[in-house]
Amino acid sequence: MKAIILAGGQSERFGEPKAFAQINGQSFYKRIIDVLEGTNMFNQIIISTNETLAAQFDHSDIIIDENKNRDKGPLAGIRSVIQQYENEELFFVISVDTPMITQKAISKLYQFMVEHLIEDQLDIAGFKEQGSPIPTIAFYSPHTLTCIDKALNSNDYSLKNVYSHVKSDWLDVDMVESPDYWYKNINYQQDLDSLQQDILNR
Template structure:
């Protein structure tokens, strides 16, 4: 099983590449790698990014989107890694702007997927917040790849264009007994400032 850290976005709202922003003196991407490694669930962790950012990562396992699909968002990043490792049975996908992910959340989601895998033939199992799926915090089976290819060949590159066409199920974030921010995306500098403030006061 491989983990894919999606780190190829333009980060326009944030104002700088989010992967290299810091929380508790650690860059987002390194913090996520540490958490993923600590689960002992993955035979490899891969960073999916773009050509401009690739050389800035202090990490050996980097996959760059192919020219045909560059600038097509998270789907392109997931596809690039899946295509490179076509023999892999399962992939965990996480966006680099979710730096407070926990081992417990990943393990719980994996259990959720396995429990539903045989009965429901799940292709995607992820978290949901207030009923809204979070497809950038999810397990993907290789069966989803053909739908990812179809979406990228269309003019709708949204993750919704994939997860609505396969067997998917979503675990509520409230099922994880943890901090209120473990699954939060950092989209703006203010989000990061707010997170730091909450952590300081906990």
């Protein structure tokens, strides 16, 4: 099983590449790698990014989005990795702007996926908050590749254009007993300031 860290966004709202922003003195991407390694679930952790940022990562496994899918968002990053490893059974996808992801959350979601995999033949299992799916913290089957290609060849590059057309199920974030910032996206500098304050107040 492989993990994909999505780190190819432009981070325009944040003002700098979010992958290299720091929380508690550690860059987002390195913190996520540490958490993924700590689960002992993955045979490879791959950073999916663009050619501008690729050289800045201190990591050996990096895949750059294909030119034809450049600037098409997270789907392009997911596709770039899955198409290289189509024989892999499962991929865990995590966005680099979710730096507080926990081992507990990943393990809980994997357990949820396995429980539903055989009976429901799930293609995607992810988290949801108040009923809304969070497709950037989710397990993806390689069977999603066909649907991803269709979406990338359309005018709708949204993750919803994939998960709404395959078998998917979602585990409520409240099922993970961790401070609720574990699944929060950092989109703006003030989001990072708020996160740091939340951590200090725990």
